[in-house]
Amino acid sequence: MKRIQKISEMQEISNGLKRTGKRIGLVPTMGYLHEAHLSLVRKAKKLCDVVVVSIFVNPTQFGPGEDFERYPRDEAGDSAKLEKEGVDFIFIPEVNEMYPSGYQTYVEVEEVSKGLCGDFRPGFFRGVATVVAKLFNIVKPDVAIFGEKDYQQLLVIKKMVEDLNFDIKIIPGVLIRDGDGMAMSSRNTYLSPEERQRALILYRSLLIGKNLYQSGEKKASALLKAVKESIKPVDGVTLQYVEIRDAETFEKIENVDKNAVIALAAIVGSVRLIDNVIIGR
Amino acid sequence: MKRIQKISEMQEISNGLKRTGKRIGLVPTMGYLHEAHLSLVRKAKKLCDVVVVSIFVNPTQFGPGEDFERYPRDEAGDSAKLEKEGVDFIFIPEVNEMYPSGYQTYVEVEEVSKGLCGDFRPGFFRGVATVVAKLFNIVKPDVAIFGEKDYQQLLVIKKMVEDLNFDIKIIPGVLIRDGDGMAMSSRNTYLSPEERQRALILYRSLLIGKNLYQSGEKKASALLKAVKESIKPVDGVTLQYVEIRDAETFEKIENVDKNAVIALAAIVGSVRLIDNVIIGR
Numbered sequence: 001m002k003r004i005q006k007i008s009e010m011q012e013i014s015n016g017l018k019r020t021g022k023r024i025g026l027v028p029t030m031g032y033l034h035e036a037h038l039s040l041v042r043k044a045k046k047l048c049d050v051v052v053v054s055i056f057v058n059p060t061q062f063g064p065g066e067d068f069e070r071y072p073r074d075e076a077g078d079s080a081k082l083e084k085e086g087v088d089f090i091f092i093p094e095v096n097e098m099y100p101s102g103y104q105t106y107v108e109v110e111e112v113s114k115g116l117c118g119d120f121r122p123g124f125f126r127g128v129a130t131v132v133a134k135l136f137n138i139v140k141p142d143v144a145i146f147g148e149k150d151y152q153q154l155l156v157i158k159k160m161v162e163d164l165n166f167d168i169k170i171i172p173g174v175l176i177r178d179g180d181g182m183a184m185s186s187r188n189t190y191l192s193p194e195e196r197q198r199a200l201i202l203y204r205s206l207l208i209g210k211n212l213y214q215s216g217e218k219k220a221s222a223l224l225k226a227v228k229e230s231i232k233p234v235d236g237v238t239l240q241y242v243e244i245r246d247a248e249t250f251e252k253i254e255n256v257d258k259n260a261v262i263a264l265a266a267i268v269g270s271v272r273l274i275d276n277v278i279i280g281r
Numbered sequence: 282m283k284r285i286q287k288i289s290e291m292q293e294i295s296n297g298l299k300r301t302g303k304r305i306g307l308v309p310t311m312g313y314l315h316e317a318h319l320s321l322v323r324k325a326k327k328l329c330d331v332v333v334v335s336i337f338v339n340p341t342q343f344g345p346g347e348d349f350e351r352y353p354r355d356e357a358g359d360s361a362k363l364e365k366e367g368v369d370f371i372f373i374p375e376v377n378e379m380y381p382s383g384y385q386t387y388v389e390v391e392e393v394s395k396g397l398c399g400d401f402r403p404g405f406f407r408g409v410a411t412v413v414a415k416l417f418n419i420v421k422p423d424v425a426i427f428g429e430k431d432y433q434q435l436l437v438i439k440k441m442v443e444d445l446n447f448d449i450k451i452i453p454g455v456l457i458r459d460g461d462g463m464a465m466s467s468r469n470t471y472l473s474p475e476e477r478q479r480a481l482i483l484y485r486s487l488l489i490g491k492n493l494y495q496s497g498e499k500k501a502s503a504l505l506k507a508v509k510e511s512i513k514p515v516d517g518v519t520l521q522y523v524e525i526r527d528a529e530t531f532e533k534i535e536n537v538d539k540n541a542v543i544a545l546a547a548i549v550g551s552v553r554l555i556d557n558v559i560i561g562r
Contacts, residue, residue, distance in 0.1 A: 104392045105444035110385040137446040163386035165418040
């Protein structure tokens with residue numbers, strides 16, 4: 001496994017791989033890797049000849065007062081995990097390699113970025129789309145894998161790829177949970193044991209919504225009400241939003257008559273968590 | 282010479298060319314080609330194995346009330362000219378191939394797009410950056426050629442390529458003039474003979490500025506004053522702006538101590554024209 005820090009070196013390597021007809025898979029991450037990241041890596045390994053994992057805590061997707069500075073980092077641990085998975089390259093640039101002085105170009109996916117996390121984290125999806133466009137031009141993958149945990153992000157990336165004609169196949173990776181039901185996230189490390197217990201209501205409430213749907217309720221408003229009411233009594237858990245959107249277009253829907261996602265964000269203690277379930281699939 | 286209308290077909294061709302190690306050159310145009318476009322094509326022919334010329338009147342770079350609908354088109358004439366130059370591919374997509382229903386992604390180069398044409402044509406550079414990013418992902422060139430006539434546009438593209446890490450070399454092509462001094466432009470066709478006579482003051486005034494610089498005047502304000510004063514007495518010519526900017530960074534400068542560009546835009550009759558000269562080169 002080779003560690004690359006420079007953009008030009010990564011591009012040269014990718015150009016060489018492409019000339020020999022190798023299929024490149026990219027798994028973009030912010031590091032502090034857990035089992036859910038590794039499931040994306042395994043997916044890339046299956047689909048591609050060469051796997052590149054990028055590790056970059058991207059400052060342009062953090063707002064003022066968010067956790068850019070304290071976002072957990074563990075390069076040694078990450079490297080050991082990726083080595084074991086048989087990853088070929090880690091691309092791990094410094095911030096000033098990605099955003100040198102005078103940086104000023106941004107990619108914006110307008111509609112899909114609206115609502116949900118887009119409302120609570122202004123500029124977040126612009127930062128994500130921008131850094132992913134950069135990573136695509138640096139690594140030149142044939143395939144890139146994004147987890148469904150960040151469902152809105154996945155759709156933002158898919159729309160960007162479609163609109164800007166990136167010749168890259170975006171493959172979703174299913175959301176992976178711990179044994180207690182918590183959606184895996186590097187940010188779970190911020191939670192105290194007690195906060196984590198409280199946070200379990202998030203997935204439980206989504207399951208309540210999903211079960212209600214499966215028992216025949218198709219009205220989004222009724223499903224959302226059930227989710228909200230199950231979270232409300234839990235102390236120390238503040239819901240930011242829960243919404244039901246079309247799972248492909250991310251448009252608002254009133255009746256669930258095709259695949260849809262129930263997505264929520266909540267603050268538990270001082271930690272912002274997101275989770276979702278797909279219904280109708 | 283092959284005519285391609287579909288994005289996927291162009292991408293397949295480019296992928297095939299790249300696998301065989303061919304160097305691809307792209308000359309993006311809006312068609313209605315003249316000698317200045319052909320000079321860019323010849324430059325691409327010299328630098329690359331395969332030359333693609335795109336012809337696309339890009340709606341996202343036209344504002345309301347601008348000349349998108351009446352922009353001159355002549356595909357047959359363009360094809361004949363490009364065939365003669367030995368161009369390999371014309372990429373000439375329909376508008377709905379480039380911007381299908383639901384299109385929503387835009388690229389913005391913030392600083393370089395400000396001022397000058399950016400002030401008079403809001404959204405213009407966003408439209409240009411977006412379509413060029415798309416063309417880059419479709420044609421996958423090693424080299425792309427842009428004329429210095431659209432000087433601010435050239436710098437917007439260069440900055441976008443640098444910031445988004447497109448692995449593409451941007452080559453400028455010098456501004457080409459007709460015998461009477463008019464900067465070549467597809468829009469010159471809108472001018473009546475009398476308007477064209479009046480419009481000649483634009484280049485003349487730029488030369489007055491350049492000569493003043495060469496005779497020792499380095500103050501931008503003095504150079505600009507000379508340009509403005511030479512245009513003012515000419516009936517039917519309304520200056521939108523004249524500015525002096527650093528020729529590399531496009532930053533405002535007070536004293537010309539390195540390469541700079543004097544750039545202007547003016548309305549002649551009902552036609553908006555731009556022109557520039559580089560000083561200190």
